[in-house]
Amino acid sequence: MGKTIVIALGGNALGKTPEEQLELIKQTATSIVDIVQEGAHVIVTHGNGPQVGMIKVATDEAAKAGAGTPVIPFAECGAMSQGYIGYHLQQAIDAEITRRNLPGQAVSLVTETEVDENDPAFEAPSKPVGAFFTEDEAKKLMEETGNTYVEDSGRGWRWVVASPLPKAIVQMPTIKTLAETDTVVVASGGGGIPVVAEGDGFRGVPAVIDKDRSAALLASELGADTLLILTAVDSVYVNFNQPDQRELRKESVEAMEGFMADGQFAKGSMLPKVEACVQFAKNNPGAEAIITSLAKAKDGLNHRAGTSIVG
Numbered sequence: 197m198g199k200t201i202v203i204a205l206g207g208n209a210l211g212k213t214p215e216e217q218l219e220l221i222k223q224t225a226t227s228i229v230d231i232v233q234e235g236a237h238v239i240v241t242h243g244n245g246p247q248v249g250m251i252k253v254a255t256d257e258a259a260k261a262g263a264g265t266p267v268i269p270f271a272e273c274g275a276m277s278q279g280y281i282g283y284h285l286q287q288a289i290d291a292e293i294t295r296r297n298l299p300g301q302a303v304s305l306v307t308e309t310e311v312d313e314n315d316p317a318f319e320a321p322s323k324p325v326g327a328f329f330t331e332d333e334a335k336k337l338m339e340e341t342g343n344t345y346v347e348d349s350g351r352g353w354r355w356v357v358a359s360p361l362p363k364a365i366v367q368m369p370t371i372k373t374l375a376e377t378d379t380v381v382v383a384s385g386g387g388g389i390p391v392v393a394e395g396d397g398f399r400g401v402p403a404v405i406d407k408d409r410s411a412a413l414l415a416s417e418l419g420a421d422t423l424l425i426l427t428a429v430d431s432v433y434v435n436f437n438q439p440d441q442r443e444l445r446k447e448s449v450e451a452m453e454g455f456m457a458d459g460q461f462a463k464g465s466m467l468p469k470v471e472a473c474v475q476f477a478k479n480n481p482g483a484e485a486i487i488t489s490l491a492k493a494k495d496g497l498n499h500r501a502g503t504s505i506v507g
């Protein structure tokens with residue numbers, strides 16, 4: 197049996213428009229199938245920030261303009277983004293698998309991630325989503341819906357939603373079954389559609405789940421050997437962009453926790469990736485988390501590039 201590897205794709209692998217995404221994903225597929233060709237069982241997860249934002253803004257603006265279209269709930273926008281990103285990924289991966297005469301194919305799953313309805317994040321929503329409104333429009337919407345709207349960088353008022361911690365991947369039994377075959381599974385896109393338990397099932401809620409935390413949970417629940425986070429840089433650095441900048445190659449969980457405590461990693465970019473890798477390595481002794489660029493994915497797995505974190 198080959199290793200099980202969860203690959204988390206950053207936004208640089210996808211682009212900001214459907215046309216740009218389709219072109220970039222061809223390169224992404226090449227890097228993914230390089231790893232498949234070495235005998236690994238590969239599960240791919242991805243961000244969806246620009247894509248879900250595009251869908252939400254488009255549907256909000258259409259509803260505002262009186263086009264006869266309803267306001268689409270945010271959870272459904274997340275599902276739409278998973279569907280079209282997954283469609284592009286499985287199409288490109290399948291083409292590359294066919295070109296190399298390899299077995300198997302790719303499949304994308306619309307994936308839900310359970311969150312706790314009592315997560316404190318719901319009391320302090322912080323992630324702006326959707327269209328911009330005037331102050332008067334936003335106040336009227338707050339009265340009508342009970343949602344929170346805030347002024348966003350001088351551009352107008354926007355709805356803000358919570359960012360709760362992921363608890364469980366709902367479709368995990370199916371993901372596990374598929375991952376044991378020659379199937380490349382695309383799952384948990386954008387961190388997964390946030391849902392809370394209700395009765396015998398689940399109910400979607402407006403929230404944004406950190407995709408890196410969700411990738412770490414996905415890898416842990418799968419019992420993966422490796423979590424590979426692909427981003428815009430080849431490695432993690434301390435003193436980044438300073439004269440004494442230093443590349444990190446192989447580090448312990450304890451060392452990375454020390455660097456985090458020293459404030460070495462930017463909150464909006466590298467910190468969540470490092471936190472996810474530390475979480476995965478700490479909870480899965482013998483497993484490894486790697487951060488590198490898409491172009492260096494194969495080299496990262498073979499310890500010729502990137503930053504490796506082990507428990």
